[in-house]
Amino acid sequence: MAPTGLLVWYNTGVDLLTTSVATVESEGDPYTIVEVAGEADVTNCDSLREVLEAEVAKQPRTLIIDLSGLRFMDSSALHVILRANRAMDRQGSVLALASPREPVAKMLRLTAADQLIPVYASVREATAG
């Protein structure tokens, strides 16, 4: 039998994906952090897109997506992030990803998305970068 501890990584039903947004004032530029937690896939990537589009529209200099709580991401969710990155590029601003867990980090490597969008080990490093 599989250890049950791992199975709770995949919770079905409600709240499969949660997002929260914070704007952080710092000495330099303020930046926006979007925390994404749970599992992001084709079934819920529209809600992720709405959140990211709303934040991109506010034209922050820097938008950091904190992936530390994201257990799973598929290519539909990646495409939502790539779209947000294009929009930020057009505005002359920067999108960065912070603290992806290994399965998500591997997916970013295999698609070479990590060569397009900076990926940092932590939010702190992302704000310093």
Place this chain on the structure above:
Amino acid sequence: MADSAVLNRTFRHVGFFYRTEDEYAAAVTGFLRDGLAAGEPALAAVPQARIALLRDALGADAALVEFADMAEMGRNPARIIPRVLAFTRQHAGRRVRYVGEPIWAARSDAELREATRHEALINVAFAAADADILCPYDTAGLAPAIITDAMRTHPLLLSDGGHGTSPMYAVPPRIPSSCSLPLPAPPHDAMFHTYRTDLSEVRALVLKHARDAGLTDARASDLVLAVSEVAANTLRHTQSQGTLTIWYEPDEIVCEIHDEGRITDPLAGRRRPAPDALGGHGLWLVHQLCDLVELRSDESGTTIRMHMLVQPPPTDG
């Protein structure tokens, strides 16, 4: 070696039938040295034991050739074309040489079918490439049916020191029918699950069975992503439910997705999508993540069978 008009074509794909190591070493090093003399970059992807043989025979020239262990690079044969395309892009504007030996006797029937399909797809993927490709076949160890298919997948042949065109090669290129036979039915004790909206449940089932099979956490996650990508296509491209089937073979776990979708591009997942592409990543990821992928698609629907070895060769992370 250039003794007939066909050899002046820009793209050459030669099936080389050999019986002995000496014959192998002589022909393959001759092929590589012809390229080196013309200043062409060369890549040789062959089984590990053959790398040693070729290095020995090439001597100092071995340093000018890039070698890859085909058991690793081509474990899933669908990963070979993008790897060789990357080599041609790395040397854009130059003619390149490639030795590829994806077929050897110890491979499973499923692997041999997919490696043969790969050989057929070389003719499509590289049709416009400036490349010389040589594919060795061990006629002493391989079944006659495999050699017959090699004659179908290679426009040019080299055997007993003689070059010629293959009488069995069809234009436009076709995939041998042996590659498209119906897949053997899953065992009766396989686990079945249908889905239409909930992919999290699909992933939980795959994770549980992958861990029960003894896959490491990293490889279990790989299989979860691969199956989830294929199942996502059911939701994206069909109006009906999909079926997930999971079972164990002696040395691997197999996950199969069947739905009413249709995949018509034979090279789907074998070309690396641009990093900012907003599509085409699904099957690319599936092929990069799984040890072997079998795909059948027709009017009745699409079946994608994904294999993961319980104990992969140690080079894998």
